[in-house]
Amino acid sequence: MLKLYDSPECPFCQKTRIVLAEKDLSYELVPVDLQAGEQKRPEFIKLNPFGKVPVLIDDEVIVYDSTIINEYLEDEYPHPQLMPSDSAARARVRTFEDYADNAFIPLTGTIMRELRKPEAERDQEKLTTSRQQVARMLAVIDGSLAGRNWLVGNFSLADVAFAPRIVILPALGVTVDPEWRNLASWIQRLNQRASVHDLTGLSAWRAA
Numbered sequence: 001m002l003k004l005y006d007s008p009e010c011p012f013c014q015k016t017r018i019v020l021a022e023k024d025l026s027y028e029l030v031p032v033d034l035q036a037g038e039q040k041r042p043e044f045i046k047l048n049p050f051g052k053v054p055v056l057i058d059d060e061v062i063v064y065d066s067t068i069i070n071e072y073l074e075d076e077y078p079h080p081q082l083m084p085s086d087s088a089a090r091a092r093v094r095t096f097e098d099y100a101d102n103a104f105i106p107l108t109g110t111i112m113r114e115l116r117k118p119e120a121e122r123d124q125e126k127l128t129t130s131r132q133q134v135a136r137m138l139a140v141i142d143g144s145l146a147g148r149n150w151l152v153g154n155f156s157l158a159d160v161a162f163a164p165r166i167v168i169l170p171a172l173g174v175t176v177d178p179e180w181r182n183l184a185s186w187i188q189r190l191n192q193r194a195s196v197h198d199l200t201g202l203s204a205w206r207a208a
């Protein structure tokens, strides 16, 4: 039985939940209260020495870091395929995922942290700059999507990595340039997938 240590709003946990849903895998969800510091307790540190969610347990196997978990799930449960077969395309998926994990998600996280504050306490300059930086990233993604439905070949781990934050862009106050038609239709396609559409932990941002 698969077990996922999870925090609902964590975009990295959301990446893994999308993959579990795409592969129609049943699993036990173990909520970790990050505010209470449960991820730094000795019993959790035994699972992940970095003290972070998500952690996946598959019988005896313990895997942490969403990107590694998602590749593990792909290796162990290969259907439906979420990684292309050829090396060049696989490298491209990993490049997109790295960009999502280390640039796109942290930047959208900065915006979310500001927006959680009472309006008077928000750093407006930081918000404006971060939104502009996200917009520049979106322009790049729009270019990458020219002539294709998904970032690399079929729907893949590359699309998964961006999905949790891409589908809440309106709530982040990021303006999507109407000229970015590839991006707009990709967002629509992402929202139509049950794995993304039914993703929990986003309700506050979807409704905003």
Ligand SMILES: N[C@@H](CCC(=O)N[C@@H](CS)C(=O)NCC(=O)O)C(=O)O
Pocket: 007, 009, 010, 011, 012, 013, 034, 039, 051, 052, 053, 054, 064, 065, 066, 067, 101
């Ligand atoms: N690179 C990791 C990042 C995981 C991560 O940053 N998780 C955050 C929640 S979104 C966390 O557990 N933070 C708790 C802490 O650092 O104490 C991954 O992809 O799994």
